[in-house]
Amino acid sequence: MFATRQISSIAKRAFSTSASSNAAKVAVLGAAGGIGQPLSLLLKQSSLISHLSLYDIVNTPGVAADLSHINTDSKVTGHTPDNNGLKEALTGCEVVVIPAGVPRKPGMTRDDLFNTNASIVRDLAQACAEHCPKAHVLVIANPVNSTVPIVAEVFKKAGVFDPKRIFGVTTLDVVRASRFVAEVKKVPTDQAKITVIGGHSGVTIVPLLSQSGHSFTEEEVKALTHRIQFGGDEVVKAKNGAGSATLSMAFAGARFTNSLLEATVAGKKGIVEPTFVKSDVFAKEGVEYFATNVELGPNGVEKIHPVGNVNEYEKGLISAAIPELKGNIAKGQSFINKA
Numbered sequence: 063m064f065a066t067r068q069i070s071s072i073a074k075r076a077f078s079t080s081a082s083s084n085a086a087k088v089a090v091l092g093a094a095g096g097i098g099q100p101l102s103l104l105l106k107q108s109s110l111i112s113h114l115s116l117y118d119i120v121n122t123p124g125v126a127a128d129l130s131h132i133n134t135d136s137k138v139t140g141h142t143p144d145n146n147g148l149k150e151a152l153t154g155c156e157v158v159v160i161p162a163g164v165p166r167k168p169g170m171t172r173d174d175l176f177n178t179n180a181s182i183v184r185d186l187a188q189a190c191a192e193h194c195p196k197a198h199v200l201v202i203a204n205p206v207n208s209t210v211p212i213v214a215e216v217f218k219k220a221g222v223f224d225p226k227r228i229f230g231v232t233t234l235d236v237v238r239a240s241r242f243v244a245e246v247k248k249v250p251t252d253q254a255k256i257t258v259i260g261g262h263s264g265v266t267i268v269p270l271l272s273q274s275g276h277s278f279t280e281e282e283v284k285a286l287t288h289r290i291q292f293g294g295d296e297v298v299k300a301k302n303g304a305g306s307a308t309l310s311m312a313f314a315g316a317r318f319t320n321s322l323l324e325a326t327v328a329g330k331k332g333i334v335e336p337t338f339v340k341s342d343v344f345a346k347e348g349v350e351y352f353a354t355n356v357e358l359g360p361n362g363v364e365k366i367h368p369v370g371n372v373n374e375y376e377k378g379l380i381s382a383a384i385p386e387l388k389g390n391i392a393k394g395q396s397f398i399n400k401a
C-alpha cells in the first residue's frame with residue numbers, strides 16, 4: 063500500500079516535471095482588476111503555464127503572493143511600474159493577455175472607452191513589441207474593434223508585426239450565445255455551439271443561429287440575436303456603475319488562452335476558437351479585421367475559417383456590422399498613425 067502510494071507520487075512528480083518543461087511564460091497586464099484577478103486564478107490551474115507574470119499599475123504584489131500559494135507547478139510573480147516592472151513582466155513571455163483598461167458604466171458604449179483605453183493599450187503594446195516581440199498578444203480591453211488595430215499598428219511601427227499573433231478576445235460572445243440558446247432550446251450547453259462572427263460591440267456581434275443545427279421561430283431568432291449582441295449591457299446594467307462582465311470574461315479569457323496554449327505549447331491540432339484577427343474574409347468590403355472561427359496552430363492563426371452559409375436575416379446583420387466595424391478599425395489605426 064505504502065509502496066504503491068510512493069510510486070504514484072513519484073510518477074506524479076515525473077509527470078509534472080515533464081509537463082512544466084513544455085510550458086510557457088504568460089503575462090496578464092491589468093492583473094489586479096475585475097477580470098485580471100479571476101483570470102489569473104484560472105490560469106494558475108494550467109499545466110501549460112510555467113510562469114504566470116502579473117502586471118498592473120497597483121496591487122499585483124498582493125495578488126501574486128496570494129496566487130503563489132496554490133499548489134500547482136507554475137511560478138507566479140507580481141510587477142508594478144517600479145523597478146522596470148513591465149520589462150520584467152514581459153521578458154521571455156510567449157503569451158500576453160491584456161485586460162488593462164477601464165470598464166463601462168450604464169449608458170456608455172464600448173467606443174466611449176476609447177479615449178482612456180487607447181493610450182493604455184498603445185503603451186502596453188509598445189512594451190510588448192520591445193520586450194517580447196514574438197509573443198501572442200490577446201486583447202481583452204475594450205473597444206476590442208479598435209484596440210486590436212492599435213496593437214497591430216504599434217507592432218508595425220516597431221517592425222515586429224505578425225498578424226498571426228494578435229488576437230481580439232471575442233470568446234465571451236460565443237460563451238453567452240451558447241448559454242442563451244441552451245436556455246431557449248432547453249438543451250445542455252454542449253449541444254448549443256453557436257458561431258458568432260464580426261466584432262465585439264453591439265451590431266458588430268453577428269450570431270449565425272442558422273448554423274447551430276437548431277430551429278428557431280422568427281421571434282426567437284430576433285430575441286436571441288439581440289440578447290447576444292447586447293449581453294454585455296445586461297451585466298453593465300445589473301452592476302449599476304460597478305463595472306462590466308468580469309467573472310464570465312475571466313472564464314472566456316481563460317478558455318481562449320488555454321486553447322492557444324494547447325495549440326502552441328502542447329502542439330495539439332484542430333483547436334478552433336472564434337477570435338477577431340487580421341482577416342481577408344471581408345477584405346473586398348474594406349474590412350481588415352474580422353472575427354470568425356480560427357484554427358490555432360504553433361504560430362498562432364493557422365487557418366481562418368470561412369463564414370459559411372448564411373440566411374437573408376444574417377446577411378442583413380453582416381451588412382449592418384460592416385460600416386460600424388470599418389469605422390472602429392480606422393479609428394484605432396489613425397490613433398497610432400496620426401501626424
Ligand SMILES: NC(=O)c1ccc[n+]([C@@H]2O[C@H](COP(=O)([O-])OP(=O)(O)OC[C@H]3O[C@@H](n4cnc5c(N)ncnc54)[C@H](O)[C@@H]3O)[C@@H](O)[C@H]2O)c1
Pocket residue numbers: 091092093094095096097098117118119120161162163164165166175179182186201202203204205206231232233234235262305306307308311
Ligand atoms: N473582450 C471582452 O469580451 C471584454 C469583456 C469584459 C470586459 N472587457 C474590457 O476589459 C477591460 C477591463 O475590465 P475590468 O472589469 O477588469 O476593469 P477593472 O477596472 O476592474 O480592471 C482594470 C485593471 O487595469 C489596470 N490598469 C489600468 N491602466 C493600466 C496600465 N497602464 N497598465 C496595467 N494595468 C492597468 C487597473 O489598475 C485595473 O486593475 C475593460 O476595458 C472592459 O471593457 C472586455
Ligand SMILES: O=C(O)C[C@H](O)C(=O)O
Pocket residue numbers: 165166172204234262293294295297298306307
Ligand atoms: O459590455 C462590456 O462593456 C464588457 C464586455 O465587452 C462584454 O461584452 O461584457
